[in-house]
Amino acid sequence: MHRLPAARFLGLGVILCAVALPAAASPPLNALIARADRDSDGWISYPEFRDARLAAFDRADANHDQILTRAEARAMRADLGLPNRMPGPKTLSAMRAIDANGDNKLSRAEFTVAGRARFAQLDNDHDGRLSRADAYAAMSG
Template identity: 40%
Template sequence: MTRLCLATTLATLAALSIGAGTAAAGPLQGRLLQHLDTNQDGGVDRGEFETAMANRFVRLDANRDGALDSDEIEIARERVARRLDAAMTVAENRMEKRDANGDGKISRAEFVRVPALFDLADKDRDGRLDKDELAAARDAFGSR
């Protein structure tokens, strides 16, 4: 039973995290904080966390019997696994695209060369990214 409880908690936390966004850890953490921080004070208190967990429980309890059975936990675990796989595929594809010379390695030059992304983010075309442009880019690029 303890393993079931731990598995449920981990699946729920992972599902909350994944549901809040996918991509790099920074944007993910920002989106998770934004999702959980309902009073917008820059942190998550116990009440906000418990509310998020209760809401997640309701979504996981497919048969609405007030408990998570092994089938519901397995469904949640499979959803999380699919989302993690998708996020890993996106990350791998992004890295493969950076390998311009096809040698299977990402050099420093290949890693930092992202002028198209910069140009997309620089909405006013002034050659610099202000806080609004950075936030918009984070939201747009981080959610893919």
């Protein structure tokens, strides 16, 4: 199942997809990858991936209740430099799959669990870090 639209909507994979794109094509995404790669080694480890995702979650969580509403999730898109548009059917479907309790909101815990699964899905060579090749595969898959 291809879940990239959900990743973009929720900030799940956006940080990684940036490495696959040329600098001229995606300045916001390249800035995100640079922000996530804290040790500047050119790879994104799971802790870097997790921390970047959770930082985006925390910035979007306007009322600091550890829950993202759809409006807050749209705000996350803007924070990530992505168009602030209404999600399409695939994105909504993916969001429902992540929303374990079905309340139409994403808790920080749900977001974290989804992040672990997304990292494993993106790590094509299972080496515990994300490379440009992993990101390219996610973008083209």
